[in-house]
Amino acid sequence: MAATLAPARRTPPPAHPARRPRQHRGVGRWLVLLLVGAAALVMLVPFAFMLLNAFKSPGDYSANGPLSWPTEFYTTGLRTYWEQVDFPVKLWNSIVISGSVAVLAVIVSLLSAYALGIGRVRGRLWIIGLFLLANMLPQEALVYPLYHFAKEAGLYNSRLAVIIIFTVIQAAFGTYLLASVLGTFPRTLLEAAALDGAGTWRILWRVVLPNVRPTIAVLLVFFFIWTWNEFLIPLVMLIDNQTQTVPVAIATLQGDRLMDAPTTNAGALLSLLPAILFFLIFQRTLARGITAGADK
Template sequence: MATEVLPGARHRRGVARWFVLVGAILVAVAILMPFFIMLLNAFKSPLDYSLNGPLSLPHEIYTKGLTTFWNRVDFPQKLLNSIWISGAVAVLGTLLSLLNAYAIGVGRVKGRLLVVSLFLLATMLPQEALIYPLFTMAQQVGLSNSPWSVIIIFTVIQSAFGTYLLASVLGTFPKALLEAAALDGASRWDVLWKVVFPVVRPTLSVLMIFFFIWTWNEFFIPLVMLTTNDTQTIPVALASLQGDRLMDAPTTNAGALVSLLPAVLFFLIFQRTLTRGVTAGAVK
């Protein structure tokens, strides 16, 4: 029998929804405000910035900051470096996470809880505690000032989180599917790619997107490991605009705007994939 909703309760729900909507709008404005200020100052001349401050509208469209940043840091080269490093880490980190989690969650290795705890601990270690041994090892194996040193480091770091996440998912994988595959004569490799992979593919897509964006934004390790201009990434290039005592704010804002566009474009392209992965990534 259907229950009748009282008018007062319906009114209270409507008012609560309006409060939630207003709160969401305020949070969105607070998040977007720094980007709006960056956009204002990216097209403002240094004189206009110094006289009127960062919150004023530009008196004229000033584009020299964009061209100065583009030429000073060799932005196309930095863009290629960031895409190559972030893309390689996204693919390799996701693959390594899948293999590790398959061994832990489905293979049921001994000491599974301890291994997963170690992966969780690895995600908590600060980069400052790791940088000296990593830099020394990179020099010893001949990967000093090589993008491969950053790719290997972040593949391991990102896969620690990916392994922790996927191991908990694969730990609840339906045993009936695994037993049916074993009765059909499938090897462990066949089970991985023909049974497990199709089920967790949405989750892997989410991991790949996160790994790409996280690696794209990394600064400290690329700053230490990549020492020449032709190997550095976009965040390191942005930091090079700031001197000891003086900072060209319009050029820095213009550079931040140009550097942000590839990441935003990547997110918009894969937004539907991210949404599907979040909603359909659970093992049924």
């Protein structure tokens, strides 16, 4: 007798995991948004105090303290800071130094990272480790050697000395970051470009650069802001009023035993505005660069 085959049983599909209700997800998002907003408000408190005391007279500040509301709209502090430190000259020096460092450091970082990340230089991991170690050195340990070298090279008290120093410092971080990015660059694109007859420089500018442009844009913004806020090395290297930067100009307002707090707050507010304006102009570039890096 022929054996009859029993019909095969179909296994039921696996049950999908229970999804969280939309209400719970909505509550979680609102909670995260609330925490981020609270953190942003806490970070804005010092700026609020600076803005509050920038338009307060010295007498009002002494009588009512830093937390009181100004009794009058006092703008003499802004004019005093503008004239006393020759703010237009300091602003131009900061723009020249920060802009030059940002552009030069990005170029040096790209060229160095191209050799390390794609060129596969022998001992590349050790070299990248040295760049990482260089970023960990405190500036206090570098001040005296840099001061000595600037004196010997005849670059002391010049903007060029500060530009060279910070180009090297910022390029160390940029090389470390870009070398890590280019280390995972698709080899098929490089091989296809080489088969089409592209040389080393053409591969760099036509293939590699368009793909890492968002990362370079982020580095450009960061290098400018970081250099703008630098204080110690410009304080040591720039001793002339015609070469000093904005952060150094604020320090000149503080005397040995007396400090005009309203004028100092007015100067800090006036010095902060260019950096905020630069950030607002390039915030879309920064957001696109971070988003592109997250997508990759």
